[in-house]
Amino acid sequence: MTTTHDIVDAVVIGTGAGGAPLLARLARAGLRVVALEAGRHWNPKLDFATDERAQDKLFWNDERLSAGxxxxxxxxxxxxxxxxxxxxxxxxxxxxxxxxxxxxxTEFGVGEDWPIDFADLASYYEEVEQFLGVSGPSPYPWGPTRNRGYALGPLPVNGAGQLMERGCRTLGIRTSPAANAALSVGYYQEGVGHRPGCTNRGFCQAGCTVGAKASMDVTYIPLAIHYGAEVRPECFVTQLVRNASGRISEVVYIRNGQEERQRCHNVFLCAGAIETPRLLLLNGIGNSSGQVGRNLMAHTALQLWGEFDEDIRPYKGIPGAIISEDTHRPTNADFVGGYLLQSIGVMPVTYLSQMARGRGLWGSALKQAASAYNHVAGINILGDCLPYEHNYLELSDETDSRGLPKPRIFFSNGESEERMTAHADQLMRQIWDAAGARNVWTFPRNAHIIGTCRMGNDPDTAVVNADGRSFDIPNLYISDNSTFPSALSVNPALTIMSLALRTADKFLTSQRRTA
Amino acid sequence: MSHPANTVRSLLQTDLVTAPTREALNGRLNAPPRRPTFFSADEFALLQAVCDRLVPQEGREPSQRIDIASGIDLRLSENKSNGWRYDDMPPDGEAYRLGLRGFDESAQAWFGQSFRDLSPEQQDEVLTAVQALEAPGSTWDILPADHFFEELLAEAVENYYSHPLAQEEIGYVGMADAPGWQRIGLNNLEDREKQTDASA
Incomplete structure (x- = not known):
């Protein structure tokens, strides 16, 4: 028998950077809210190992088909x-x-402008930085002057960061300790409690065991629960059921192999730029614009690795210790937008797996390169990406273990991304040469899926409006990286969280207006 | 460059490693030998021969050999994925079966023998050709050889370097992080890292 849960004000689907801040905001306003999360609710201290293989449980490993x-x-x-x-x-x-x-x-004549101003975001950036306890330099060397510095001073710099400082100094490129959402000292927040400072474990990409890193499970999720939200893990949403007036009245999901239904007044879809459009396409809703799954972007993210005489031990310290945004709008650019430069530490299996894919080394050549792991450091870029007709997500004919169509994702860099990558390749080689690197090699990649349900002012070309509200379904909002009209030249997490709070506030304002 | 043996194994006995970390690594260290449940005995022996060339383990005691192929067999038996695959590739299990057939087909075409009967040098010639999309055989008309080789190599490397003995080989002691790391800059080692300093 199907369990049907009593009606709530809002169902939030997904508890990542798009869902968790919004969940906390709605709960704080006194709304009855339930979050549905496909994965488990971990206890990092007991459940997380300093071991990459053991931690692959943090990844969405349902198979996706990658084309292009x-x-x-x-x-x-x-x-x-x-x-x-x-x-x-x-x-x-x-x-x-x-x-x-x-x-x-506006600046380049291609791509898309955001329907909101930077000023709309700035106060939310500040709020999120203060709440998470972002560690970083004040003043920050790039961008507009800020009302307030970072919550905490920067984290200590590891070997890769020192090498980037050394190489950039020689070339006259400005660097700075980066802003990282990991605590440089212990931090207390009302509704969350005390979180300890970072122990320089360097395993951020395999889960933080101490709670110093501001993942949502130790920040906005406890805050949301403090204000009365219910978080329901291991619930995989399959259907958004609409009533006669076209509003979503029920969310259907699978828990422990059983179907359950959650009645609701509003739905916030925060499942990320793959699962959000996939769920809409599976249900055939919210797509009068034809743009669901379109405008898929992925940051240019070329990595450059080298070996050094120094003992580096790239598993220590916050991986992205040093940043430069001097390449935000390079004077000699022949591409659209810009990129940032970042020093990178790396865990061993990740590094060696990338080396297998990127360099194709095997046999004794592999063994030799692997033996240099303790002497390896990298830099990478994170750069803008344009939306193209040829980059999109669709549902394939192949089904997964749940019987649902696997998503197929097409992605090919365009001319602008290729030029930006070539620009960065040359610059990073200069930096690593100046720092003293040997055996330099690059790993081409794109990171962060963005823009499959973009926001805009025109219902013909956008899926949601500037408040994140669906043009087709009045009680459906989207809050995640899928709504970004452009990819940005920075990592998306802080912007996703900030936009989530803004979407929650816009929703709450509209509720008060109609109440 | 070689690193002293036993580093990771002795660290695993100490409080420098957290309980969940110890459990994960000891599980791999003490995994009992298993029979293949996805591949046939012949396929499995061929996969082992291929893995031996991709990630050589010469000089390792037979009892300390890392069973790369078993990890692949186990994953395919459990129908697990790493979250994606190239769209031009068949599902993982089918790709492995096809690819293994392809190695034998190429070996026969060039040397008139099955892959396992070739000399190590001949085996390397076949592998090099598959990686470079230059291997003979009709299998490679239906299976993109470069993508297959990349996936196989990446999985072999991940299985190998997830193992504590392989981590000893490269002087990796990052699992011993229970107290955190205070010395994180260049040439700045904690005591427990110094034993793996190859230049020391």
């Missing part, structure tokens, strides 16, 4: 599952977007 010239890797790249979503394994790199990131079309 630059087929995207999922699993440990670009996905997450469990209460906290992919913030469970993000590196916690939390730079702000810059104002011109939101006006790509």
């Amino acid at each position: 010239q630059d087929a995207l890797a999922f699993g440990n790249n670009n996905s997450g599952t469990g209460v906290g979503g992919s913030t469970l394994h993000y590196t916690a790199y939390t730079p702000r977007a810059q104002p011109d990131d939101l006006r790509i079309r």
Whole structure:
């Protein structure tokens, strides 16, 4: 027999960077809210090992089909599952977007502008940074002057970071300790409690065991629960049921192999830029624009690795210790937008697996390169990406273990992304040469799936409006990286959280107006 | 560069490793030998021969050999995925069966023998050709050889370097992080890291 749960004000689908902040905001306003999360609710201290293989339980490992010239890797790249979503394994790199990131079309005549201003985001950036306890430099060297510095001073710099500082100093490129959502000292927040400072474990991408990293499960989720929200893990949503007036009246999900139904007044879809459009396409809703699954973007994210004489031990310290945004709008650019530079530490299996894929080394060559692991350091970029007709998500004919069609994702970099990557390749080689690297090699990749349900002012070209509300279904909101009209030249997590709070506030305002 | 043996194994006996970490690594260290449940005996022996060339374990005691192929067999038996696959590839299990057939087909075409009967040098020639999309055989008309080789190699490497003995081989002691790390800069080692300093 199907269990049907009593009606609630809002169902939030997904508990990552898009869902968790919004859940807390709605709960604080006194709404009855339930979050449905496909994955488990972990206890990091007891459940997380300092072992990459053991931690692959944090990845969304239902198979996706990757097509196109630059087929995207999922699993440990670009996905997450469990209460906290992919913030469970993000590196916690939390730079702000810059104002011109939101006006790509105005500046370059291609791509898309955001329907909101930077000023709409800035106060939310500040709020999220203070709540999470972001550690970073104040003042921050790039972007507009801020009302308030980071909550905490920067985290200590590891070997890769020192090498990036050394190489960039030689070339006259400015660097700074990066903003990271991991605590440089213990931090207390009302409704959350005390979280200890970072122990420099360096395993952020395999889950933080101490609670220093601001994943959602130790920040906005406890806050939401404090204000009365219910978080229901291991619930996989399959259907959004509409009533005669076209509003979603029930969310259907599978828990322990059984179907359950949650009646609701409103739905917030926060499942990430793959599962959000997939669920809409599976249900055939919210797509009068034809844009669901379209405009898929992925940051240019070329990594460059080298071996050094120094003992580096790349498993220690916050992986992304040092940043430069001097490449935000390079003067000699022949591409759209810009990128940031970041020093990177790396866990051994991730590094060696990438080396197998990227360099194709095997036999004694592999063994030799692997033996240099303790002397390896990297830098990478994170850069803007344009939306193209040829990059999109569709439902395939192949079904998964749940009997649902697997998503197929097409991705090929365009000319702008290729030029940006070539620019960065050259620059990073110079930096690593200046720092003293040998055996330099690059790993081409794209990171962060963005923009499959974009926001805009025109219902013909966008899926949701500037408040995140569906043009087709008045009680459906989307809050995750799928709504970004452009990819930005920074990691998306901080912007996803900030936008989530803004969406929650816009919703609450509209409720008060109609009440 | 070689690193002293036993580093990880002795660290696992100490409080420098957390309980969940110890459990994960000891599980791998003490995994009993298993019979293949996905591959046939012949397929499995062929896969082992291929893995021996991709990640050589010469000089390792037979009792300490890391069973890369078993990890692949176990994953396929459980129908587990790493979250994605190239769209031009068949499902993982089918790809492995086809690819193994392809190695034998290429070996026969060039040397008139099955892959397992080739010399190590001949085996390497076949593997090099598969990786470079230059191997003979009709299997490679239906299975993209470069993508298959990449997936096989990545999985073999991940299985191998997840093992404590392979981690000893590269001087990795990052699992011993229970007290955290205070010395994180260049050439700045904790005591427990110094024993793996190859230059020391």
